[in-house]
Amino acid sequence: MLVEGMTLAALIDGVLSSPIKNSDAVRITARALASGDFIFTPDLGSLWRLKYIYAGPHSMDVVDMAIATPDETIASTAVRLRLL
Template sequence: MRRTAARTACIKYPASGIMLPEARTAVALKNPDAVAAIVAALRHVYGDEVARLMLVEGMSLANLIDAMFSASLTHREAVKAMTDGLDDFVISPDLGGVWHLKYIYGDQPGSLHVVDMEIATPNGVLASRDIWLRLSS
């Protein structure tokens, strides 16, 4: 029987969860740089295992916002990474074809400091805590 790279990785590291690069499934991302920034922020704030779980099982948009604003990114970079990276996540509940990301700004008059986000749909507005994100697989 011929061993594949994935089988070899599982045999070599059976309980570690470590997979060799050639054993990983390739997923085409629409915005790989934004997703990389999101992954790095989640790993920085929560650690590798929890970050992996959040990406695979899902997290609220509010959790993502908190992690991004706690990471070592500028505020502008964090907002841009989240906005650009949303295309690579499965969003629940299903928003349909028409939706709009709304930014919630700080209390200062004329502030452009984003503090939260909402999604507006024809059926109403969803707060960040009510939006569930899972990395597309």
């Protein structure tokens, strides 16, 4: 699936629906994205960071992520990933 490509949203949904704790799922996803093992479309350039979207104002449960670049914030549904 990752060889052919998928959206960041699909990856996040899969990881967050797994039986591991939310904080562990977020940490695993963040490390995987920063590993350099993925090709991102659109090209993010060299300067980007993850932006976490939480379930509510006082919640620590992450429900989605976005990619923030110096020029824009890109929703997880608009980012495609492919393994190198």
